Structure formats: C-alpha cells, structure tokens
Amino acid sequence: MDSAENPVRFTGIRLGPPKQVAAGIPAVVSSMRHILGEMNAFRGMKALLELNQKDGFDCPGCAWPDPDDERSGIAEYCENGAKAIAEEATTKKLLPVFFAQHSIAELGQLTDYEIGKKGRIAQPMHLAPGATHYTPIAWADAYKIIAGHLHKLSSPDEAVFYTSGRTSNEAAFLYQLMVREYGTNNLPDCSNMCHESSGVALNDAVGIGKGSVTLEDIHEAEVLIILGQNPGTNHPRMLTALQKAKANGATIISVNPLPETGLLNFLNPQTVKGVLNIKTHLTDIFLQVKINGDMALLKALSLLMLQEEERVPGSVFDQEFIAGNTQGYEDYIAHLKTQSLPKLIADSGVAPELIQQAAQALFHKKKIIACWAMGLTQHKNAVDTIREVVNLLLLKGSIGKPGAGTCPVRGHSNVQGDRTMGIYEQPSAALLNKINAVYGFQPPQAHGYDVVHAINAMHRGDAKVFMAMGGNFLSATPDTLYTAEALRNCDLTVHVSTKLNRSHVVHGKEALILPCLGRSDKDIQHGEQQFVTCENSMGVIQMSKGNLQPVSNDMRSEPVIVCELAMTLFGEKSRVPWADYARHYDHIRNDIEKVIPGFDNYNKRVRHPGGFYLPNGARDGRFNTYNGKANFNIADVLTTPLAIDEYMMMTIRSHDQFNTTIYGLDDRYRGVYHERRVIFMHPADIAAAGFHPGDVVDLYNYHGGKERVAYGFIIVSYHIPEKCTATYFPETNVLVPVDSVADKSNTPTSKLVIIKIKSSTIKN
Ligand SMILES: Nc1nc2c(c(=O)[nH]1)N[C@H]1C(S)=C(S)[C@@H](COP(=O)(O)OP(=O)(O)OC[C@H]3O[C@@H](n4cnc5c(=O)[nH]c(N)nc54)[C@H](O)[C@@H]3O)O[C@H]1N2
Ligand SMILES: Nc1nc2c(c(=O)[nH]1)N[C@H]1C(S)=C(S)[C@@H](COP(=O)(O)OP(=O)(O)OC[C@H]3O[C@@H](n4cnc5c(=O)[nH]c(N)nc54)[C@H](O)[C@@H]3O)O[C@H]1N2
Numbered sequence: 001m002d003s004a005e006n007p008v009r010f011t012g013i014r015l016g017p018p019k020q021v022a023a024g025i026p027a028v029v030s031s032m033r034h035i036l037g038e039m040n041a042f043r044g045m046k047a048l049l050e051l052n053q054k055d056g057f058d059c060p061g062c063a064w065p066d067p068d069d070e071r072s073g074i075a076e077y078c079e080n081g082a083k084a085i086a087e088e089a090t091t092k093k094l095l096p097v098f099f100a101q102h103s104i105a106e107l108g109q110l111t112d113y114e115i116g117k118k119g120r121i122a123q124p125m126h127l128a129p130g131a132t133h134y135t136p137i138a139w140a141d142a143y144k145i146i147a148g149h150l151h152k153l154s155s156p157d158e159a160v161f162y163t164s165g166r167t168s169n170e171a172a173f174l175y176q177l178m179v180r181e182y183g184t185n186n187l188p189d190c191s192n193m194c195h196e197s198s199g200v201a202l203n204d205a206v207g208i209g210k211g212s213v214t215l216e217d218i219h220e221a222e223v224l225i226i227l228g229q230n231p232g233t234n235h236p237r238m239l240t241a242l243q244k245a246k247a248n249g250a251t252i253i254s255v256n257p258l259p260e261t262g263l264l265n266f267l268n269p270q271t272v273k274g275v276l277n278i279k280t281h282l283t284d285i286f287l288q289v290k291i292n293g294d295m296a297l298l299k300a301l302s303l304l305m306l307q308e309e310e311r312v313p314g315s316v317f318d319q320e321f322i323a324g325n326t327q328g329y330e331d332y333i334a335h336l337k338t339q340s341l342p343k344l345i346a347d348s349g350v351a352p353e354l355i356q357q358a359a360q361a362l363f364h365k366k367k368i369i370a371c372w373a374m375g376l377t378q379h380k381n382a383v384d385t386i387r388e389v390v391n392l393l394l395l396k397g398s399i400g401k402p403g404a405g406t407c408p409v410r411g412h413s414n415v416q417g418d419r420t421m422g423i424y425e426q427p428s429a430a431l432l433n434k435i436n437a438v439y440g441f442q443p444p445q446a447h448g449y450d451v452v453h454a455i456n457a458m459h460r461g462d463a464k465v466f467m468a469m470g471g472n473f474l475s476a477t478p479d480t481l482y483t484a485e486a487l488r489n490c491d492l493t494v495h496v497s498t499k500l501n502r503s504h505v506v507h508g509k510e511a512l513i514l515p516c517l518g519r520s521d522k523d524i525q526h527g528e529q530q531f532v533t534c535e536n537s538m539g540v541i542q543m544s545k546g547n548l549q550p551v552s553n554d555m556r557s558e559p560v561i562v563c564e565l566a567m568t569l570f571g572e573k574s575r576v577p578w579a580d581y582a583r584h585y586d587h588i589r590n591d592i593e594k595v596i597p598g599f600d601n602y603n604k605r606v607r608h609p610g611g612f613y614l615p616n617g618a619r620d621g622r623f624n625t626y627n628g629k630a631n632f633n634i635a636d637v638l639t640t641p642l643a644i645d646e647y648m649m650m651t652i653r654s655h656d657q658f659n660t661t662i663y664g665l666d667d668r669y670r671g672v673y674h675e676r677r678v679i680f681m682h683p684a685d686i687a688a689a690g691f692h693p694g695d696v697v698d699l700y701n702y703h704g705g706k707e708r709v710a711y712g713f714i715i716v717s718y719h720i721p722e723k724c725t726a727t728y729f730p731e732t733n734v735l736v737p738v739d740s741v742a743d744k745s746n747t748p749t750s751k752l753v754i755i756k757i758k759s760s761t762i763k764n
C-alpha cells in the first residue's frame with residue numbers, strides 16, 4: 001500500500017449504544033487521561049489553568065469564542081481542548097536518533113494515530129535528494145536551501161505557500177508579506193476546504209464573509225437553527241452557550257443526518273447541576289435530513305412561512321426590513337411559488353409533520369440565528385444552500401440586530417484571522433494597494449492557486465516548490481494518491497510543523513521540516529516574552545501567550561522563521577523591516593495596523609483583557625454589497641440520483657481527532673470504541689445489500705471514469721438515513737475526487753462522495 005494512505009490495520013472494534021448526553025464527568029476523566037498520557041501532572045495543570053484565560057493562551061483547538069465577561073476560574077476549556085493541549089504540550093520529542101533509526105518508508109507504515117504519538121519535532125530536519133532518512137540541519141542552512149530553490153524558479157508562480165489555521169495573526173501577516181514580496185499570490189489555505197463556501201455566499205448576500213453574531217446574541221436568540229455541525233465534538237464550548245440560550249427560552253432546531261449526542265443533551269461539567277447529573281435537553285426539533293437535503297428543507301420552511309404570511313399578512317415576514325434593506329424579494333417569492341411542497345419534503349428526507357413543527361416555531365419569532373459548519377459547506381451546491389439559509393433570515397428580518405444573524409462556526413482557532421491578515425489567493429485590490437503604500441513594492445496582481453488548483457499545478461509540473469505554514473496538506477486534501485503524486489513531483493517540499501505527520505513522509509525530491517513553537521510554548525525574543533494574537537469565530541481579536549517551557553531549544557517561533565527566511569531570500573534588497581519584526585512582535589502589530597482595516601491602536605487595544613471586536617457591517621445592519629442591500633438568491637434544489645448499488649458518503653470527524661491529528665481511537669458519543677476503519681450504514685441498506693453488521697468491505701468511487709478504492713472498513717449499523725453512509729476523514733480522502741468541488745468556492749465535496757460498497761478480502 002502507498003505510504004500516502006493509512007495502512008489497513010484493525011485495532012479491535014468494540015461497540016456500545018450511542019451516548020444520550022454529552023460532556024459531564026466522563027469528559028473530565030477523558031481530558032485528564034489524555035493530558036497525563038503526554039506530560040506530568042504539574043505541566044498539565046499549568047497548561048490547563050491558563051487555557052483561554054484573558055492573560056493566558058488561546059486554545060489551539062477550535063475557533064469558538066471565549067466569554068466576553070467572566071471566565072470560569074478553573075476550567076475555561078473543554079475535553080477536546082484538553083486533548084489539543086495534550087497533543088501539543090507533550091514532553092515526548094523526536095531527536096535526530098529517531099530519524100536515523102527510521103527510514104521514511106518505515107514512517108509511512110505508521111497509522112496517523114501512531115505518527116502523532118511520537119512527539120514534538122525538536123530540531124530542523126533535511127531530506128537530501130535521493131536520501132532514505134531525514135538528517136538534522138542548521139537553521140541557516142535550511143533557509144539557504146529554500147532560498148536557493150526559490151531563486152532558481154523561472155517565475156515566482158512556480159511556488160505554492162499553504163497555510164493551516166493555527167497560525168497567529170502576526171505569523172500570517174508576515175508570511176503573506178514575504179510571499180507577495182517574492183512575487184506570487186499562490187496562498188492556498190485550509191479555508192479553501194473548510195468555510196470558503198460560507199465566505200463566498202455571505203459576501204455576496206450580506207457584504208461580509210464572516211458571521212454576524214456575538215456570543216451574547218446566541219444567548220438572546222429566540223430560535224437557533226443548527227445545520228450540518230457537530231458541536232458536542234468539534235465546538236464543545238458552544239454547548240454552554242446553547243445551554244444559556246435554552247435557559248432564556250430559546251427553541252433549538254437541529255438539522256443533521258445523524259442524531260449527534262452533543263446536540264441532544266448536555267451535562268455542563270463546569271456547573272453544580274452538571275456535576276449532579278442534571279442534564280440540559282438542547283434540541284427541541286430534530287430534522288434528520290438526507291445528506292445534502294438541506295436546500296429542499298430550507299425551501300420547504302420558507303414556503304410554509306410564505307403560506308402563513310399570505311393567510312395573515314404581516315404576521316410572519318418582516319416587511320419593513322425587507323423593503324428597506326433587501327433586494328430580490330419579489331423574484332424570490334415568485335420562485336418559491338413554483339416549488340412543490342411535497343417534492344421539497346421528499347427531497348429533504350424529513351417527516352412532513354416535523355417540518356410543519358419547525359416552520360411553526362419560526363412563524364412568530366423575530367430573533368433567529370442560523371449556525372452551520374462542514375455539513376453545509378462541503379457540497380457541490382454549498383454556496384447556494386448557505387444563501388438559502390440567508391434567504392430565510394432575510395424574510396424574518398433576522399440579521400443586523402441583537403439575538404439574530406449568521407453564525408458560520410469556524411474550524412481552526414485562527415483560520416478567520418489568517419484570512420483577515422491577507423492569506424488569500426484572491427487578494428482585494430485594496431489590500432495590494434495598501435501593501436504598496438506602506439512598503440513601497442508592487443505586490444503581484446494576478447490571482448493565485450487555491451488548494452485544488454495548487455494540487456493540479458504541482459501534478460502538471462507547473463508548481464515545483466511547496467511550502468506549508470502548518471497543516472497536513474497530503475492528508476487533509478482530496479484524492480490522496482493523486483495529491484501524493486503532485487507533492488512527489490515537486491523539487492522541494494517544506495513544512496513548518498509542531499508534530500510529525502504524513503505530509504512529511506510523502507515529499508518532494510528534497511524536503512525540510514522546520515520545527516516551530518506551538519500556542520502553549522513560551523516565546524522569548526531578546527529576553528522579552530512575546531505574545532501573538534488570534535481572531536475567533538465571532539471576530540474578536542485577543543492575545544495569546546504560551547506559558548510552558550518549550551521541549552527543545554532548537555524550535556523557533558513562526559514569526560521568526562518567516563523573518564529569517566525572508567532575510568535569507570531577499571537580503572539587503574527587501575523593503576520590509578524583517579529584523580525589527582523578529583526582535584519584538586509589537587513592531588509587526590504596528591504595521592498590521594497600517595495595512596489591515598479595523599486594527600487601529602492594535603497594540604494597546606489587544607492588551608486590554610478580552611481584546612476587541614473587529615468592525616462588522618452585517619452585525620450593525622449595514623450591508624457592504626455591490627448594491628448596499630442584503631440580497632436574496634434564487635437557486636434550485638440539487639438532487640443526487642443513485643443507482644441501486646450506490647450510496648452517498650459523508651466524511652466526518654470522530655470524537656478523538658482534530659482533523660488529521662488522531663488523539664485516540666474512540667468515538668465515544670457514537671458508541672464506537674477502539675476502531676476508526678468503520679462505515680456507518682442504515683440497517684435496511686445493510687440487509688438489502690446482503691451484508692451484516694461487522695462485515696469488512698472495500699469502498700469504491702468512480703467519478704470521472706477513474707476507480708478509487710479505500711480498503712478495509714467494518715460495517716456499523718447506525719441511525720442514519722437510508723442510502724446515506726458516513727466514514728471518518730482522512731482515511732477515506734482517497735475516495736474524494738479532486739475535481740468534485742463546490743460551485744463558486746472550489747471546496748472539495750467531502751460531505752457527498754458517491755460510493756459502491758463491496759465485500760473485502762481483508763479479514764478483521
Ligand atoms: N475536536 C475537534 N474539534 C474541531 C475539529 C476536529 O477535528 N476535532 N476540527 C475543526 C475544524 S477545522 C472544523 S472546520 C470544525 C468542523 O466541525 P463540524 O462541521 O461539526 O465537523 P464534521 O465532523 O465535519 O461534521 C459535520 C456534521 O455535519 C453533518 N453533515 C454531514 N453532511 C451533512 C449534510 O448534507 N447536511 C447536514 N445538515 N448535515 C450534514 C455530520 O453528520 C456532522 O454532524 O471543527 C473544528 N473543531
Ligand atoms: N474528507 C475530508 N477532508 C477534509 C475535511 C473533511 O471534513 N473531510 N475537512 C477539511 C477542513 S474543514 C480542514 S480545516 C482541513 C484541515 O487541514 P490542515 O489544517 O492542513 O490539517 P490539520 O490536520 O489541522 O493539520 C495538522 C498539523 O498541523 C501542524 N500543527 C499543529 N499546530 C501547529 C502550529 O501551531 N504551527 C504549525 N506551524 N503547525 C502546527 C502539526 O504538524 C499537525 O500535524 O482538512 C479538510 N479536509
């Protein structure tokens with residue numbers, strides 16, 4: 001098997017009933033188990049006590065915001081935040097002897113779980129052309145190798161500079177600046193695979209690519225619709241906010257093919273009630289859609305609202321808001337009237353009485369918030385579905401006022417900030433002009449490659465140098481074997497990383513690993529402790545200051561790595577004060593303030609406990625679109641015809657992973673233990689295909705006439721709609737076709753892969 005893929009090794013599956021309630025004491029126990037597995041108790045407590053405190057560091061896990069006001073004195077984190085810390089702050093480290101003992105081929109035989117458990121990378125490592133092992137290299141020599149390759153290219157556009165979403169604002173700003181001074185906009189990022197569809201949809205609809213709500217709005221909402229998101233696992237602290245909303249009387253509608261535990265019930269381990277086992281029932285109405293049945297469902301809800309509005313005019317829609325702030329209402333209503341309610345209901349897969357119930361919950365409410373994540377964004381028609389969400393909010397006047405609005409729940413802890421800092425392959429003219437005005441060089445104007453375009457360019461040989469500021473490009477991207485060919489085609493691959501991952505073993509002809517400090521590490525430059533800043537999912541900028549002794553003296557901070565590389569690359573010619581930036585990060589922030597809008601008085605305001613909010617037009621009811629209005633959108637429902645032996649497959653996260661980092665082998669809430677190679681199927685589908693639960697199957701995709709196979713998955717019978725299946729990412733990324741992408745956002749359609757399921761010769 002190609003080392004680009006996880007080797008097929010079963011680990012001993014155990015099944016239990018899916019959990020009925022999220023968090024509680026089991027979450028606390030699990031946190032401590034993960035922490036103590038990686039470090040001593042003193043280091044563990046030191047880390048946890050400062051996690052998400054106003055003077056502490058930002059959790060390297062998800063982007064859910066911290067409370068603006070009071071924070072829980074002892075534990076402003078969640079189980080999965082604790083796991084993220086355990087993974088990063090581990091005291092295990094990879095010294096040169098490890099790399100001398102294990103060839104790249106051997107490392108490729110480890111599973112992602114095993115690779116991650118090896119420890120932090122402790123010094124820069126180099127893979128010489130033709131070599132079988134990584135060997136240590138001095139920082140200065142590593143920079144020279146990169147600069148040498150970059151100088152050799154016939155155009156700067158032959159290099160690709162990827163960013164993952166953990167990178168701080170400071171590092172991200174410097175990185176895009178270096179890349180643009182070098183001369184390209186080839187700045188793909190993880191966002192291209194994540195919330196790009198949300199950004200495109202929201203920009204067109206309401207004039208800002210970010211969400212419009214604050215945490216306070218969530219607490220105040222009358223109805224919360226949560227679509228395609230599994231907060232119990234991926235944004236556990238969101239459950240606390242939902243609990244507050246419930247206490248204030250909110251109705252929660254969940255839209256998901258799976259009855260995700262975290263959405264059903266919650267035991268807050270930080271409250272007395274939670275510890276006493278008094279749970280909060282979160283979801284009031286659970287709409288179990290088929291995969292990508294959301295558009296049909298949303299239209300059905302809007303159609304039912306329209307019927308009621310016509311029965312009692314002015315009772316349902318906010319006509320004043322619509323008349324004063326929107327465009328396209330009449331056309332949208334005309335379009336709705338062409339829709340057949342029974343067909344919409346059938347296409348959604350949801351029972352008609354539940355849709356009625358949900359519509360009624362919306363009729364007379366004015367403060368509605370829609371939250372969503374990957375279940376909406378990673379589909380062919382993702383942008384249109386998200387615009388349909390906005391259509392519904394606009395009908396209700398539910399944006400630009402307290403307790404209402406859009407809430408795309410971000411993934412990586414600073415993915416939103418990276419984009420704000422200019423990590424974008426399609427930069428605005430305004431940004432480029434500012435860079436020119438402040439630094440006096442003309443940045444490149446032509447748009448660069450996003451993730452999918454970058455893979456294709458490397459595959460064709462049009463891009464020859466690949467550099468990544470964090471992340472795990474090989475495993476996170478679609479079509480694993482194709483992407484592996486693309487990376488192997490490169491002359492040089494470079495990764496700035498904290499931990500070893502599969503992208504380090506599927507490399508270009510020459511390769512480098514540059515070890516960096518993580519969020520929890522203390523960062524001292526010229527005797528002074530530095531902090532960095534991040535932007536959370538609700539546009540709050542906060543400082544983050546690590547407090548743990550780094551496990552090696554030979555790791556450098558991301559900002560310093562960029563500055564040193566830039567100085568090697570440009571020498572005296574540079575127009576940017578890289579040495580100043582590396583000396584003290586206040587210098588970086590002073591210049592960010594000059595280039596990026598909304599950061600006035602940055603250094604002062606970010607030192608204020610809790611940080612500051614960035615301006616947000618949609619939040620204030622100002623829509624900075626081309627016509628100054630919030631725009632309705634008209635799009636048809638997209639259905640996926642399936643042959644009798646075809647199924648839709650969504651690739652999702654287990655409870656024990658952070659993207660491609662595998663913390664453990666359990667998916668506790670879904671009742672699957674000690675195994676990741678599973679496929680969730682409806683019992684009727686299992687029987688109809690002549691399979692039994694526990695059978696081992698291989699999965700096939702034939703998109704574009706090419707056969708893709710993922711070998712060895714155990715069937716688990718589950719409460720999932722018929723013809724829908726689920727597997728964990730990244731094991732099945734080999735099946736996600738690189739050319740199956742969302743319209744307008746070019747995001748891989750990781751939540752709808754058409755598969756066939758065949759008996760495997762592999763034995764469990
Ligand atoms: N612990 C932990 N936290 C994380 C991450 C992690 O891996 N681990 N990842 C971070 C990142 S980068 C991100 S982007 C977020 C991801 O957070 P989520 O988007 O919650 O992650 P997924 O597991 O991809 O879950 C998608 C959810 O959508 C549902 N779904 C799938 N297809 C459809 C559909 O067609 N319609 C609807 N309505 N629902 C659908 C699935 O059943 C699942 O509940 O979490 C962030 N936080
Ligand atoms: N099939 C399928 N594919 C998907 C998805 C899906 O739902 N289904 N989700 C997509 C989504 S939403 C996303 S966001 C992408 C994620 O794509 P990526 O962001 O590329 O992947 P991660 O797994 O988050 O990256 C983990 C690696 O980041 C490095 N790292 C961790 N912390 C730091 C740090 O502080 N600094 C640096 N420099 N490096 C660090 C470590 O080496 C670690 O191995 O995957 C996408 N791929």
Ligand SMILES: [Mo]
Binds near residue numbers: 190193
């Ligand atoms: Mo993400």
